[in-house]
Amino acid sequence: MSEKTGRGARREPADDPREARRVLEEGARARGFDLVGVTGAEPLRRGGERLREWQEAGMAADMGYMHRPAELLSDPKRLQSSARSVVSLGVSYYPGEHSANEGGGGRVARYAWGRDYHEVIKGRLFELRAELEEALGARVKARAFTDAVPLLERSAAQRAGLGFFGRNSCLINGNVGSYFFIADLLVDLEIEPDAEGTGTCGRCTRCMVACPTGAIKAPGVVDARLCISYLTIENGGEIPRDLRRKVGDWAFGCDVCQEVCPYNKRKATVSRWPEFSAAAGAGPYLEITEVLKIRTDEEFEARFGGTPLTRPGRVGILRNCCVAAGNLRRREAVPALVGCLRKDASPLVRGHAAWALGEIGAGEARLALKRALTTEQDTRCLEEIRLALEESGDAPVG
Numbered sequence: 001m002s003e004k005t006g007r008g009a010r011r012e013p014a015d016d017p018r019e020a021r022r023v024l025e026e027g028a029r030a031r032g033f034d035l036v037g038v039t040g041a042e043p044l045r046r047g048g049e050r051l052r053e054w055q056e057a058g059m060a061a062d063m064g065y066m067h068r069p070a071e072l073l074s075d076p077k078r079l080q081s082s083a084r085s086v087v088s089l090g091v092s093y094y095p096g097e098h099s100a101n102e103g104g105g106g107r108v109a110r111y112a113w114g115r116d117y118h119e120v121i122k123g124r125l126f127e128l129r130a131e132l133e134e135a136l137g138a139r140v141k142a143r144a145f146t147d148a149v150p151l152l153e154r155s156a157a158q159r160a161g162l163g164f165f166g167r168n169s170c171l172i173n174g175n176v177g178s179y180f181f182i183a184d185l186l187v188d189l190e191i192e193p194d195a196e197g198t199g200t201c202g203r204c205t206r207c208m209v210a211c212p213t214g215a216i217k218a219p220g221v222v223d224a225r226l227c228i229s230y231l232t233i234e235n236g237g238e239i240p241r242d243l244r245r246k247v248g249d250w251a252f253g254c255d256v257c258q259e260v261c262p263y264n265k266r267k268a269t270v271s272r273w274p275e276f277s278a279a280a281g282a283g284p285y286l287e288i289t290e291v292l293k294i295r296t297d298e299e300f301e302a303r304f305g306g307t308p309l310t311r312p313g314r315v316g317i318l319r320n321c322c323v324a325a326g327n328l329r330r331r332e333a334v335p336a337l338v339g340c341l342r343k344d345a346s347p348l349v350r351g352h353a354a355w356a357l358g359e360i361g362a363g364e365a366r367l368a369l370k371r372a373l374t375t376e377q378d379t380r381c382l383e384e385i386r387l388a389l390e391e392s393g394d395a396p397v398g
């Protein structure tokens with residue numbers, strides 16, 4: 001523990017919020033974090049109010065953890081009662097640009113090209129905490145997390161000075177852009193806080209115009225029910241038929257509203273963390289025909305274990321690849337889609353395979369759909385097959 005501070009005695013960092021801030025900054029930079037900020041542990045009132053409105057409008061879709069009371073999600077002390085400061089850290093995950101999709105792959109959002117960021121970042125947060133304890137000569141009670149705990153991380157980060165809210169609702173830093181993860185350490189230590197983040201989109205509305213599904217309902221307000229990121233990752237059910245074409249070739253997440261952002265065009269620099277590079281994980285495109293052949297969770301784990309793509313599981317990823325294949329009109333994918341329609345254990349996969357075959361509409365695809373009409377048992381799948389046949393130009397099937 002640190003010595004009591006007497007007149008003339010050197011103050012230990014644990015007693016000195018400014019020195020603690022210096023030590024933190026040094027440690028965080030040494031661990032490779034691009035952005036470091038601190039705010040007090042008081043409730044995030046403005047964020048909480050906006051969250052309540054968002055929830056009341058139904059925009060949280062069926063994400064159970066986002067239906068928790070706004071008072072809980074906006075109060076750091078509800079996560080750790082002894083918390084005095086929220087340390088907010090930013091780390092760029094920007095792995096570069098997608099090449100043209102010449103191979104007809106399923107597009108993966110940039111944050112998910114490499115290893116699972118939850119694990120990678122948590123490891124460094126623990127290191128940082130250990131370093132803080134050593135430098136401060138005091139035990140620091142801390143809670144470390146990224147994207148895993150019910151706290152409004154963007155609001156905390158904005159108050160800690162990491163950036164401002166863009167119209168796409170992402171937190172934007174004037175020097176880094178928005179391709180960065182936010183990570184947090186709640187600590188029972190008083191650390192000198194930063195001024196809140198400022199900045200502006202000016203008159204730009206590019207993201208709102210470019211969003212393929214019109215999910216950005218107002219500046220800074222994203223309706224998750226329409227967001228491709230939700231539809232392909234958090235959504236455990238169908239991708240609604242009226243949205244499937246708008247999903248385009250995205251097989252996991254979506255970056256459109258960040259790609260068009262002038263801050264990213266000017267400022268995004270490739271992440272210094274090798275774990276987030278394409279070589280470390282699934283990379284920018286999934287080989288659709290290969291993915292559609294995965295029939296067991298074991299095979300899926302062997303292929304995607306340790307990457308963010310495990311989040312929607314085998315069924316979710318195959319569902320998404322069916323939609324991407326349909327939108328890409330990939331004739332080469334027809335045999336794999338027929339395999340899904342005939343053999344996959346999941347009605348969700350069979351139903352989306354039927355849709356994709358209808359979109360591709362080649363002779364072989366329609367033949368497989370007609371055959372499946374006689375063997376399929378699931379009511380919803382049968383409906384998908386009928387609609388696929390109708391929409392691919394056949395007379396109504398009765």
Ligand code: B12
Pocket residue numbers: 046047048050051054063066109110111146147148149150151152153154155165166167168169170171172178179180181182183219220221222224227229230233234252253254255257
């Ligand atoms: C639920 C969730 C989603 C949902 C809903 C997204 C959303 N916009 O709400 C879905 C699945 C759609 C999603 C998608 C993505 N997500 Co997400 N997601 C979350 C999560 C878990 C909660 C977000 C939340 O609280 N939403 C509720 C709404 C009301 O909050 P909000 O959008 O943040 O809005 C805030 C502003 O309105 C703000 N606010 C306050 N005052 C003011 C004033 C003004 C003028 C404005 C404009 C705003 C504003 O207060 C609100 C509350 O914080 C966070 C992690 C966390 N625990 O915070 C990650 C998080 C937001 N996601 C992240 C990422 C990377 C993504 C994707 C880019 C992934 C991808 N490529 O597919 C997309 C981006 C889509 C988008 N445009 O938002 C990062 C964002 C990092 C950053 N730099 O902003 C986070 C912080 C995870 C992390 N720890 O890094 N996500």
Ligand code: SF4
Pocket residue numbers: 168210211212213214215216222226227228229254255256257258
């Ligand atoms: S992530 Fe894609 S779908 Fe979601 S708001 Fe941004 S552009 Fe729209």
Ligand code: SF4
Pocket residue numbers: 166167168169200201204205206207208257260261262263
């Ligand atoms: S694209 Fe334009 S409006 Fe959207 S977040 Fe970036 S600067 Fe703001």
